[in-house]
Amino acid sequence: MPKRIQFSQTGGPDVLEYADFEPEAPKEGEVRIKNHAVGLNFIDIYFRTGLYPAPSMPSGLGTEGAGVVETVGEGVTEFKEGDRVAYALGPLGAYSEVHTLPVDKVVKLPEAVAFETAAGCMLKGLTVQYLLRQTYRVQKGDTILFHAAAGGVGSIACQWAKSIGVKLIGTVSSKEKADLAKKNGAWAVIDYTQENVVERVRELTKGDMVPVVYDSVGKDTWETSLDCLQKRGLMVSFGNASGSVEGVDVSILNQKGSLYLTRPSLAGYADTHKRLKQMAGELFEMIESGKIKIDVAQSYPLDKAGEAQAALADRKTTGSTVLLP
Known part of the structure; x- marks a missing residue:
């Protein structure tokens, strides 16, 4: 049996x-x-x-x-x-x-x-496919922020982004993970245990910030992610590794620059x-x-x-x- x-x-x-x-x-x-x-x-x-x-x-x-x-x-x-x-x-x-x-x-x-x-x-790669090619269709020259860049999804995202000329800024929790993200093609890496993510994104983008943030961490990175976005930028929350984002007043999207928010899933994109x-x-x-x-x-x-x-x-x-x- x-x-x-x-x-x-x-x-x-x-x-x-x-x-x-x-x-x-x-x-x-x-x-x-x-x-x-x-x-x-x-x-x-x-x-x-x-x-x-x-x-x-x-x-x-x-x-x-x-x-x-x-x-x-x-x-x-x-x-x-x-x-x-x-x-x-x-x-x-x-x-x-x-x-x-x-x-x-x-x-x-x-x-x-x-x-x-x-x-x-399969799950991770298809997730990257819908994130980069459908949820927000990244274009050559774009600069984006991707949390957990050394993880399963992040490792694929770093490579996919580089292959189409996208500058991916990845967040990680250690030097070893930073090295891995760079090896996989991340344009820049931020060790959030040593650096302020928002300030570093501002430096890397010369104050422009990013048009899209991909966040699978959830509760711990919610505010940080919003603060890294340009006006009318898109917050893509696709996971809850640190716990669910709860009790959110949607007016914060207005206060931080008329932001957009989506919570996509693979099932919602691979629906046929x-x-x-x-x-x-x-x-x-x-x-x-x-x-x-x-x-x-x-x-x-x-x-x-x-x-x-x-x-x-x-x-x-x-x-x-x-x-x-």
């Missing part, structure tokens, strides 16, 4: 159980995938802690992985057994040896992209299979061309998922982390 990570109550990493489970047979329009690698993301922690409610208990965990199609449900024509595939959305349950999900959440994986690479970049395939196609093209290299810096056995999540939450990781079933 295959194994998976599940949880029956919300809480810390200790609530995660490595257990046998009976995988669902694919229904009409579904495929069952034998996972070769599984992605680790902050959203998994949000479900484990209860910030995002799981639909039922006990619940599987995880939404990102890569592997081969094991069996297909009725009516499935786009995929067949043995196809290399990857996914980043769909029902919880990716932390498992096998996972069943709708075909409209799955894309074919080119031979040139390894399973570990895909599992380490056609869009998902287009976004994934652009991501895979960037990887195959060498413009983006995915740094799978950590890997853990599936049964050590709790340890992996703790390392991610404590900001002890760089790049991407994968679980190996």
Whole structure:
């Protein structure tokens, strides 16, 4: 019987159980995938802690992985057994040896992209795609601010921005992470433990500030992010690593310069299979061309998922982390 990570109550990493489970047979329009690698993301922690409610208990965990199609449900024509595939959305349950999900959440994986690479970049890479190419379509010569520039999303964003001539200012928490962000193509790096972010952005932009801030940290960086924006700039809040931004008086957007605010998600952009395939196609093209290299810096056995999540939450990781079933 295959194994998976599940949880029956919300809480810390200790609530995660490595257990046998009976995988669902694919229904009409579904495929069952034998996972070769599984992605680790902050959203998994949000479900484990209860910030995002799981639909039922006990619940599987995880939404990102890569592997081969094991069996297909009725009516499935786009995929067949043995196809290399990857996914980043769909029902919880990716932390498992096998996972069943709708075909409209799955894309074919080119031979040139390894399973570990895909599992380490689908959610993060597609997030960067919608952030830089859709939420605010950055242009050559733009200067932008991107928090957590040495993390999984940030590492990809640094490379993608550089490839199109965008000056990315990244924030980090250590010299080691600063070096990594620079290596990945950040134009400038601010160590927020040593420097004032707003003042440094003002210096780097010669007082102009930036037209867009990408913020996955949340509560701890909210005010700082707003203060780095130009008048009528866009605040893109796409994560809650330090906790949710709560109790916000929207009049602050007026006070700080008629600012715009959005809280996007991958599901909101990859909302059809056609869009998902287009976004994934652009991501895979960037990887195959060498413009983006995915740094799978950590890997853990599936049964050590709790340890992996703790390392991610404590900001002890760089790049991407994968679980190996």
